[in-house]
Amino acid sequence: MSDSPWKTAADRRSEREEKRIAVLRTAAQAFNELGYHATSLDDIARRLNVTKPTIYYYVKNKEEILFECVRIGLEMLDSASNDVTGHGGSAYDELVAVMITYVDIVTIDFGMCVIRVGEEPLTEDSRRTLRGLKRRIDLKFRSLIERGIAEGSIVPCDPKIAAFTLSGALSWVARWYSPDGDLDPAEIARQSIALLLNGLRPRPDMG
Amino acid sequence: MSDSPWKTAADRRSEREEKRIAVLRTAAQAFNELGYHATSLDDIARRLNVTKPTIYYYVKNKEEILFECVRIGLEMLDSASNDVTGHGGSAYDELVAVMITYVDIVTIDFGMCVIRVGEEPLTEDSRRTLRGLKRRIDLKFRSLIERGIAEGSIVPCDPKIAAFTLSGALSWVARWYSPDGDLDPAEIARQSIALLLNGLRPRPDMG
Numbered sequence: 272m273s274d275s276p277w278k279t280a281a282d283r284r285s286e287r288e289e290k291r292i293a294v295l296r297t298a299a300q301a302f303n304e305l306g307y308h309a310t311s312l313d314d315i316a317r318r319l320n321v322t323k324p325t326i327y328y329y330v331k332n333k334e335e336i337l338f339e340c341v342r343i344g345l346e347m348l349d350s351a352s353n354d355v356t357g358h359g360g361s362a363y364d365e366l367v368a369v370m371i372t373y374v375d376i377v378t379i380d381f382g383m384c385v386i387r388v389g390e391e392p393l394t395e396d397s398r399r400t401l402r403g404l405k406r407r408i409d410l411k412f413r414s415l416i417e418r419g420i421a422e423g424s425i426v427p428c429d430p431k432i433a434a435f436t437l438s439g440a441l442s443w444v445a446r447w448y449s450p451d452g453d454l455d456p457a458e459i460a461r462q463s464i465a466l467l468l469n470g471l472r473p474r475p476d477m478g
Numbered sequence: 479m480s481d482s483p484w485k486t487a488a489d490r491r492s493e494r495e496e497k498r499i500a501v502l503r504t505a506a507q508a509f510n511e512l513g514y515h516a517t518s519l520d521d522i523a524r525r526l527n528v529t530k531p532t533i534y535y536y537v538k539n540k541e542e543i544l545f546e547c548v549r550i551g552l553e554m555l556d557s558a559s560n561d562v563t564g565h566g567g568s569a570y571d572e573l574v575a576v577m578i579t580y581v582d583i584v585t586i587d588f589g590m591c592v593i594r595v596g597e598e599p600l601t602e603d604s605r606r607t608l609r610g611l612k613r614r615i616d617l618k619f620r621s622l623i624e625r626g627i628a629e630g631s632i633v634p635c636d637p638k639i640a641a642f643t644l645s646g647a648l649s650w651v652a653r654w655y656s657p658d659g660d661l662d663p664a665e666i667a668r669q670s671i672a673l674l675l676n677g678l679r680p681r682p683d684m685g
Contacts, residue, residue: 472676
């Protein structure tokens, strides 16, 4: 910010974007708690201490809000895998890192909204766009698993089924995890991922 | 059925029940394909070659249909675990059998509707009833895991997190599985369950 009491156009733009994100985040929280259909724009306005017309200054309607919430959540999940790749670790190590971040993301706001609400209530066009993003995330899981199988760090398996099994188990956390419950998301991630890596059947190589 | 051309009251009751189940099953298929909100009673009537008033003879409204579809799906999942218990096998063996049946159920009609649609669109009262059924299924998974840990057939873990991880992975199959796809549900179940039992990390005891 400059010292001038008049805001620059850039200041105004970033302030508007910040407020828009606050509207979307509050909406995501309401959708996750109450369900999409049970949440009204009035509920969202009330949580932000503003009026409904203020909300309309930032978004067109409830459908646009959900589309943006799911899109942002999916972009976060997608970039989670970008952050860990190319550090020279094994595909197994990279996959573990992606899984940890995945649980992190699906237990809050936008990520949780991807799983709890998803694209189902939207128009076919919007659903197609969001399904395209989902496919990208799925393909990254698959290619990590393929690389792991090739290098021997991951057990031979069908990468497609394995990718869906992993993302299913981790996505499900968003359904049952409660921020008021007695389990901490980091502990859930640790145990759930350990089970997926080591299996339910005791290993002779572990204590 | 008796030889008399006049149906008995019992015949009429069972015929009515059979037709009611056909209405529910067709509705579940439509919900799974198109989504709950995008499916109208007209769509369901059209698939059955009947008129909408005929549908109303068997069910009150779309909410009742969804409630019944999810309730039947959950009852099927619940009784899956009753069928395998008490045969003297290890908890691990019982859990494997429950998991196989679980995937079977969530890849068709009512079971798929539990996962793809679920209770979210319903009233708080209905949601509470269905959540109670879900809890019962979850507790059965947990107690099998607890027994397995105690007898050494299952790796030491938090039974709550493990139960959610397993049911999450297997429930997710209902989301991505396509009856027109190239993967057979039995093959999906086999591979997905093998991964959950043995883990992603190669085992020294396996080839």
